Amino acid sequence: MSRAAILWRIASILVAAGFIAAWQLVADLRLVSPVFLPGPDRAWAALVRGFSSGDLASKLIGTLEHMAYGWLAASIAGIALGALIGSSRMMRAYVAPSLEFLRPLPVSAIIPVAIAMLGLTQGMALFVIAFGAIWPIMLATIHGFAAVEPRLYEVARSLQMSRGAVIGKIALPSALPDILAGMRLSLTVALILSVVCEILAGLDGLGQWVLLSARAFRSADLFAGVILLGVTGYLTSIAVSLVEQRMLAWQSTAR
Amino acid sequence: MSLDRARPLLLPLTLMLAFELWARFTHLQSDSLAPPSAIFAALTAALTDLSIPTATRDTLFAAFSGLAIGSAIGLSLGIAFGISRPLDRLMEVTVEAIRPIPSIALLPITLIALGFGYRMEIVIVAFACIWPMLIMTRSAVRGIEPRLMEVSRALRLGAAQRIAKIVIPAALPRIFVAFRLSAGIALIVAVTVEIAINPIGLGAGIMLAQQALRADLMLAYLLWIGVIGYALNLLLIAAQRRLFGRAALTGDNP
Structure with a gap:
């Protein structure tokens, strides 16, 4: 700098x-009633108190766990499905339009269906988070596969590479920037859905913490939770950006 | 040609038909699944008794009010930050500290401050809509051809006139793209807030149907929410093509 x-x-x-x-x-x-708006001093004190008693830390870990498991499951499934659909022209023609219809669907609308199927459980939360986070990743993978330089495929054909080798050696690396961008986007989705599921199902996490604090009108604890959620969103997205930069470092040298 | 047009419909139709047959043959009794015929019957019933239209009105009202407020704030901040580089640099830490807060985390705060109803939902939607608008407007304003700004200086336009006559028209195509994205976000956030806690609109309707163990009605709501989201997206894309043609395409991948 x-x-x-x-x-x-x-x-x-x-x-x-x-x-x-x-x-x-x-x-x-x-100027605003302290019931609604604690000063930063009280919010900070609540944050310190929450961490020293261990309550807030365990809630934070709960939220991070929900987010991470759901997001990882979505990443694996999203890349696999995206590769499957994106690497075949026929699949693209038949499946992609249905996906385009599902894309603008507010994913949280799947929550009631998941509750009806799985109950108010951890599994429900993971399903919802993974379902919501899969879209950006899968669509980015499909797009990345469709946008691969056609000459690379010609090279693959003249080398008589198998379909698996084409995906692993050519399509996946060249779609990587798209995929990573999709993964960064879906991280935010995963955080939001984790909070919503924790609020609805009472699972251990920051969502439950902020809701209970609000119900009890403990505004300092509430603000501490919201600040922590902001920090979580910020740090996770920075972490993914760093990974992104490192994994894409070859691009600037290769071109 | 006719095959090409029918192809996108083939997969959903086959799936629905297979599911219908399976449900008929197994005499499906379930709290979470219902055959398509029952879903369509529930949808027609809910449309004719006006419960879905009322809920749609509530959801769209909250979503659009929040969108209007949020994008107005995002637009003005985006223009200000785009024009004045020092202002942008001074506000950088503040903006980056507030932006990553997930919009839904504001829910408990608005709940104790405003109670249930439209107001809390509008505030949360507005918060969510500010950021895409701010970021994309800022980069659109910064991307304005510098010679246009020179012209405005040569004409000695005042700040207000410069914004109204040069900045906004030049950045408008990309601002509209930001608006389109924000509209999608507004609908998603509104439905999410309703599902999580707020007892109005489509989100509350689908939760109620689930709690009443009416799988057919629940899936009918889900289908309807999907249709609304799809229609909104289609409408805005058509408006964008109509109004700006290719000019807006450059801004689609910020």
């Missing part, structure tokens, strides 16, 4: 600190 960029970053942090100070002022002057 250049010097100017660092200075701008510091200025930007100061602005953010200014907003937090304004928030503190609003809370201290009681």
